[in-house]
Amino acid sequence: MTLESLLLAEKGKSLTNFFSLSYMIVVLPFVVFVYGILPKKWKRYFLLLASFGFVWLVSGGMLIYLMLTIFSVHYFGIWLDRLQTELKGKAGGLPKEERKELKALYQKRKRGVVTLAAVLHIGGLLVLKYSGFFTVNVNALLSKLGVDITLTIPKYVLPIGISFFTLQAISYIVDVYHGLIKADDNVVRLGLFISFFPQIVEGPICRYSQTAEQLWNVQPIRYKNLSFGAQRILYGTMKKYIIADRLNLYVKNVFDMKLDYNGGAVAFAAICYTVQLYMDFSGSMDAVCGTAEIFGITMPENFKRPFFSRTISEFWTRWHITLGTWFRDYVLYPVTSSKRMKKITSSARKKIGNHYGPLVAGSIALFCVWSCNGLWHGSAWSYIFFGMYHFVLILSGNLIGPIVQKVNTKLHINPNSVVYRGLQIFRTIILVIIGELFFRAKGLKAGLKLFKKMITDFALPTIQDMGIDGYDIVLVILTLGIILFVSIMNEKGISVREVLAKKPAALRWAILYALILFIVIFGAYGYGYKPVAPMYAKF
């Protein structure tokens, strides 16, 4: 056995899976070890080198795209900063009117710079990710119009993590523009913020103010961090190997439509897929945050018990949080606070009142957010449908909210009662599962077909032809029980790891052994299983 495949570019593709052996027993221990023994002043440079090395191993020459992004936003940041300094220098001593004029001029210039940066980076992402989809649809349109022209469908290889690090880059530039952060003149610090290796594959989408300083002010490897980080990675491994990858066998069978499954089997597959996606993505986030924790870095959380949400709006504040907040801060707020929208809001307030008035502009902004959110996940109509589905649900919630409130008051229903809350949570889960059915289906047509099947041909599914057996289902339910217990504790503000850390060593070790052996024995790997690539890495 040689390390050849790890040492050559693009041969380390399995590294995108943080639960792969190559990551867990080769790359991560190597990086932690070297980082640990290096003097403090070298640690940060080594982390950047390790991050570039990681990207190079996974996607080879595509590393250049990441590097260009770093240099580009570094330059744009400094440009914005210079404009700001220039303004300050020129404005000093000017009369108020002239100062105002000068400020407006520089504001315009700064807006020009930030627009150029956004066009370059978002434009690059659009070309690489969506030009194929765009061309296919243009061809279809031309054909319908009877125009005998067929455009060549471009095919590009996407650099790993482009959807994630581009959003980080844009957030940095916009934050500098708004004066929320100062432009970073240190390209190494900025590079580390954009390319830190655990976050590059599936996020979280960090803000400069959240991680840049932490990454720059490196910490030594501490026992507690190492132990807590490893525990979190183990917890994520359990989610991925015992639940997500085990359910994959069944989910794949149904969504590939290999057999004519009845509606019950489709509904069960939609439930399984929702669980699979959550376990896969949140498990990966545990591995990402756990890895960062080893280095003493606190990453923003991407999940906050989403299936305890009472509404779809709340769900999206608990699921893929960093993407949601990115869209909130860089799409929703700019749209709602634009002059035109403010005008619409004030005129709507007069006509339809204080509740529904602001909803007009808000809904337009929401439409933009959900169009972007759908498209961000992929260039297909099914993703656009997914975005629109959630847009409609949130819009409906906003529209009927006051009516429901009135009905509750009239009927003396306590909206905070356990039963009411339980029903709300149940409804939200059902709506999320339906959305995920379309999200997973191979195209919008297939999604509609499966949905129709679920409604019109419902019968209880049988275990036959599922690809999983009764043992698998019991095991998944048991493991979900463990995760539910931890989630309830977390929801109550209790950190299970902190509680365990105070227990005697024998108990702590016993729990750790139990977790490791649980994964080794019951994990879906080896004979009969194909490794499942992390689900969000493809977005």
Place this chain on the structure above:
Amino acid sequence: MKSFLNHLLRAVIFVAILLVTLYLLSRVMTPRTNNKEDGMFYENANAVFSEAEDSIDVLIIGDSEVYSAMIPPQIWEDHGITAYCCSTPGQNMASSLEFLQTTLDKQSPKVVVMETNQFYRKISFDDSIMNKLGMLLPIFKYHDHWKTMSWDDLTLDDEIEYSYSDVNKGYKFVGKTLAPDDPYVDNMVKTTEVQAMTQRNLSYTDSIKKLCDSENIKLVLVSTPSLKNWNYKRHNGMVQMAEKLGVEYIDMNLLPDEVPIDWSRDTYDQGDHTNYYGASKVTSYLGDYLEGLGIFEDHRGDPNYKSWDDSLKAFKKVLKKHLK
């Protein structure tokens, strides 16, 4: 420093206890017999370990191309040579090396035939490590055995009782035909291009060759007919490999007279794997080749090999039933 050493010592103890636990659990999880019901997978290929000691003349190692194309009972019937197919679906070189190593504990074959499709199957770093881990600590290999375990299996006895033997000696009978689209695409259009193998597969090939040399075994490379898996670039690659290793290479895709495959009849999945009709042609050629080597005794009539006659009878029964 004291605190660091303290933590290091604790980590070492933690890992040591974990390894001992995994070792003990490996003994528990190892299947008790080589039956499928007892948790053994690929029971037909693994049934090679049920064969009497030093009774196998030829080991045929590879992926599904092997168990679809080589019929050991036919070789026995025609030549009195004992052959066994150590082949599993999608088998890679790491598994092939493991098969060879473990089989040689009990058998002393004179020839090892390596089907060549496996030389081009990529092995990931993870597969490679998992393979090693499975050999060192079988729990990584048999962890799913919990589904078929009974309370009686909860013992530390890790001896596998090889009670199941395969009458087909690793061959998988398929009688149906699924022809490729007509006209089929010729897979053997001549070219000078060479398809390279991965470094990892080259390394496994070296290990297999060294093992064969150390045990005085003749290594032969064979490409079975396949429209989908084989082509001239791969052929060129194997020619180079055979030259480098100093072994014989037979490409049956280039022997239309000796192995006259009728693509409209002789495969069960549109030209990828041979069905029984194609396999009998492949086996006929291989049997003649093996006999032609002049290194095998004809064991037919030898009372020590009576079980092979019994297997042949059983195989013929299966054949008769399916070919009705």
